[in-house]
Amino acid sequence: MPAIELDGVTKRFGDVTALRGVDMAVDEGEVFGFLGPNGAGKTTTIDILLDYVRPTAGSARVFGHDVREDPRAVRERTGVLPEGFDVYERLTGRQHLAFVRESKAAGDDVDAVFERVGLEPDAADRKTGGYSRGMKQRLVLGMALVGDPDLLILDEPSTGLDPNGARRMRQIVREEAEDGTTVFFSSHILSQVEAVCDRVAILQDGEVVATDTVEGLRSAVDVGSVLTVSLAAPVDGVAEAAERVDGVESARSDGATVTVTGAGDEKMAVLTAIEDAGGDVEDFSVEEASLDELFAAYTDRTGDEQ
Amino acid sequence: MSDAGGDRSGVAVLDEAMREQFTWYVVAKKEFNDAVRSKGLWALSAVFTLLFVLPAGRIWWNQRSSDQQLGQQALDIGMQFFISRFYLDTVTLLVTIVVLFVGYAAVTKEKESGSLKLLLSLPFTRRDVIVGKVLGRSAVAAVPAAIGFGLTAVFFALTPFTFKAGVFLWFVLFSLTLVVVIAAIAVSISGAVSRNLYSLAGSVFVYVYFNFAWNSLANGVGNLLSNNLGIGGPARWHIVLFLKLFNPMQAFKTLTNSVLSERANAAQTARFGMFRQGETEMQTICADVLKGQPRTVQGMLGNQTVCQGGGSGVPFYFSDAAVFVYLLAWIAVAAGISYYTFDRVDL
Numbered sequence: 201m202p203a204i205e206l207d208g209v210t211k212r213f214g215d216v217t218a219l220r221g222v223d224m225a226v227d228e229g230e231v232f233g234f235l236g237p238n239g240a241g242k243t244t245t246i247d248i249l250l251d252y253v254r255p256t257a258g259s260a261r262v263f264g265h266d267v268r269e270d271p272r273a274v275r276e277r278t279g280v281l282p283e284g285f286d287v288y289e290r291l292t293g294r295q296h297l298a299f300v301r302e303s304k305a306a307g308d309d310v311d312a313v314f315e316r317v318g319l320e321p322d323a324a325d326r327k328t329g330g331y332s333r334g335m336k337q338r339l340v341l342g343m344a345l346v347g348d349p350d351l352l353i354l355d356e357p358s359t360g361l362d363p364n365g366a367r368r369m370r371q372i373v374r375e376e377a378e379d380g381t382t383v384f385f386s387s388h389i390l391s392q393v394e395a396v397c398d399r400v401a402i403l404q405d406g407e408v409v410a411t412d413t414v415e416g417l418r419s420a421v422d423v424g425s426v427l428t429v430s431l432a433a434p435v436d437g438v439a440e441a442a443e444r445v446d447g448v449e450s451a452r453s454d455g456a457t458v459t460v461t462g463a464g465d466e467k468m469a470v471l472t473a474i475e476d477a478g479g480d481v482e483d484f485s486v487e488e489a490s491l492d493e494l495f496a497a498y499t500d501r502t503g504d505e506q
Numbered sequence: 507m508s509d510a511g512g513d514r515s516g517v518a519v520l521d522e523a524m525r526e527q528f529t530w531y532v533v534a535k536k537e538f539n540d541a542v543r544s545k546g547l548w549a550l551s552a553v554f555t556l557l558f559v560l561p562a563g564r565i566w567w568n569q570r571s572s573d574q575q576l577g578q579q580a581l582d583i584g585m586q587f588f589i590s591r592f593y594l595d596t597v598t599l600l601v602t603i604v605v606l607f608v609g610y611a612a613v614t615k616e617k618e619s620g621s622l623k624l625l626l627s628l629p630f631t632r633r634d635v636i637v638g639k640v641l642g643r644s645a646v647a648a649v650p651a652a653i654g655f656g657l658t659a660v661f662f663a664l665t666p667f668t669f670k671a672g673v674f675l676w677f678v679l680f681s682l683t684l685v686v687v688i689a690a691i692a693v694s695i696s697g698a699v700s701r702n703l704y705s706l707a708g709s710v711f712v713y714v715y716f717n718f719a720w721n722s723l724a725n726g727v728g729n730l731l732s733n734n735l736g737i738g739g740p741a742r743w744h745i746v747l748f749l750k751l752f753n754p755m756q757a758f759k760t761l762t763n764s765v766l767s768e769r770a771n772a773a774q775t776a777r778f779g780m781f782r783q784g785e786t787e788m789q790t791i792c793a794d795v796l797k798g799q800p801r802t803v804q805g806m807l808g809n810q811t812v813c814q815g816g817g818s819g820v821p822f823y824f825s826d827a828a829v830f831v832y833l834l835a836w837i838a839v840a841a842g843i844s845y846y847t848f849d850r851v852d853l
Contacts, residue, residue, distance in 0.1 A: 251626075282623040286624075302532050
C-alpha cells in the first residue's frame with residue numbers, strides 16, 4: 201500500500217487553479233522530494249493531505265485512509281512540519297512537546313527530542329514568544345518527531361535554518377528513513393532534496409511535470425553537468441579536442457579556462473583528451489544542473505511538444 | 507504495575523480515562539491550562555466574587571450599622587430577592603460579556619497566527635477542536651463563576667439571611683448552563699469567520715441582540731402576525747412566548763424566577779412575568795396560553811392582571827423542563843453553525 205496516493209487532485213481557489221489533476225504515489229519507506237518553484241502548488245498539495253484544504257476534484261489517501269473521511273487516522277500516523285505555522289507564544293518549548301506527547305499518547309523523552317533537533321535545554325524552558333524563526337522551526341520539527349510517526353511531511357523544512365540546522369535536518373531525515381519512516385518533503389531548492397531523496401516529483405503550475413530519481417531526471421532532460429577545467433597556460437585546440445569526446449555537447453576555451461557541457465560520465469575522457477591536446481590541467485570542477493535548469497529544461501521540452 | 511503506579515492519584519487516573527474516552531479532551535484541557543497559566547482564571551474568580559457578594563454585602567452592612575434591623579420575613583426571602591433583583595442581570599449582562607471575551611478569539615486567533623496548522627496536525631478532527639474549545643473555554647468562565655457562587659453561598663450562610671441550598675443550586679445550575687451556551691455560541695462564531703475582528707463583532711452583536719433587541723423582535727413578529735396576517739388572540743401570544751423563550755438570556759431568567767418562587771404555579775407566574783401588555787392581552791396570555799386563571803386586582807398604578815394557578819396548569823411546552831431544553835438547544839445551534847462553516851472551509 202502506498203504511503204501517499206493522490207488521484208486526479210484538482211484545487212481551485214475562486215478563479216485561480218492551484219492544482220490541475222495531480223496524480224502521485226509515494227511508496228512506504230521512501231524519501232520523496234516534492235520540488236517546484238514558489239507558487240507551483242506544493243503547499244496546497246500538502247494542505248490537502250492534511251485536510252486543511254478540500255480538493256475541488258479527485259481524492260487523496262494516506263496509508264489507505266481517505267484524508268477527508270478519516271483525518272484523525274492520517275494525523276495519528278503522521279508528523280508534520282507545516283508551512284506558515286506559528287507556535288503558541290505563551291507556552292515554553294517543553295510545554296509544546298508535552299502537549300504533542302499527550303495528544304498522540306506517546307512516551308517520548310522530551311529532552312532527547314530537544315537534543316536531536318538542536319535546541320538548548322535553557323531554550324526549551326523559555327516561552328516560545330522569544331524564539332527566532334530557526335528555533336521555532338527546530339521546535340516544530342521536534343514536535344513532528346514525537347510519537348515515532350510512520351510518515352513525516354515537511355513543507356520547506358530548511359526555511360529559517362542556518363547551514364548547521366539544515367545539515368541536522370537532513371541527518372534527521374536520513375535517520376528516520378533508516379527507521380522505515382516515509383518522508384515527504386517539499387522544497388524549491390534542488391540541492392536540499394537531492395542529497396537525501398530516493399525519488400523526486402517536480403510540480404509546476406499545479407501539474408506534476410516529472411517523477412523520477414534525481415539522476416534519472418538529470419539524464420532524462422540531458423542538461424548534463426558543466427565541467428570547468430583550469431589549465432596552467434592557454435593552449436589552442438583543447439576545446440576542439442574536448443568536443444570530439446562522445447556525449448559532449450559543446451566546449452569553449454576562454455584564456456586558460458575550458459568549459460565543457462554535457463560531459464556527464466565522460467569527465468575522465470574529456471580531461472585525457474585535453475591533456476593529449478597539450479593542455480596542462482591544474483584543476484577542474486563539476487557543476488551539476490541546478491533545479492532552475494531542470495525546470496527550464498522541462499518547460500522547454502513541454503513547450504517543444506506542443 | 508509498579509508501586510508508583512498503584513499510588514497514582516485519582517486525578518491522574520481520571521485524566522487518562524478522559525483522554526481515552528473523549529477525543530476532544532486534550533484540547534479542552536490545554537485551553538483550560540493556558541488560562542490557569544496566564545493567571546486570568548484567578549482574576550476572573552476575583553471579579554465574579556465581587557460581582558456577587560458586593561450587592562448583598564453592601565445591604566447587609568448598611569442595615570447592620572443602622573438602627574433598623576431587617577425583619578424576619580425580609581431575612582427569609584433575602585437571598586431570593588438578591589438573585590432576582592441583582593444576580594439575574596449580573597449573569598445576563600456581565601457574566602456573559604466575560605464569557606464572550608473568553609471565547610471570541612478561540613479559533614480565529616489560531617487561524618490568524620497559524621498555530622491552528624500545528625493543532626490540526628495532531629490527531630484531532632476539526633470537530634474535536636471546536637468541542638474541546640467550547641468545553642475548555644466554558645470551564646475557563648464557569649470555574650471562576652462557580653468560585654464566585656461558592657463564596658456567595660458562604661456569605662449567605664454566615665449572615666442572618668436564610669440560605670436555601672436547593673434554590674441556590676438551581677440558580678447556579680442555570681447560570682452555568684447559560685455560561686456553556688454562550689461559550690458555545692462565541693466559539694462557533696470564532697470557527698465560522700476568518701479574523702479575530704469579525705469574531706469580536708459577531709459576539710458583540712449576539713450580546714446586544716440577546717440582551718436588548720430580542721424582545722422587541724418577538725413583539726414585532728406578534729404585531730406583524732396580528733396586523734397583517736390576521737393571526738391574533740392565543741395563537742399570536744403562543745408564538746410570541748416561544749420566540750421569547752428561544753432567547754437564552756430570557757430562558758435563563760424565567761427558569762430562575764420559577765425556582766425562586768416557592769409557590770405551586772411558579773412556572774406559570776414566571777412565564778406570565780415575561781409580558782407587559784394591556785389588560786385584555788394579559789388575560790388572554792394567562793387563560794389561553796398559560797392555562798391559568800386571570801384575576802384583576804387594584805394596584806397603585808391602576809388595574810393589574812395576575813395569573814393564578816388552576817385549570818390544567820402550564821402546558822408542557824412552556825414548562826420549566828421544556829424551557830431548559832430550549833436553552834440547551836442553543837448548544838446544538840452553535841454546533842450546527844460550526845459544522846456548516848468551520849468544518850467545511852479551507853483553512
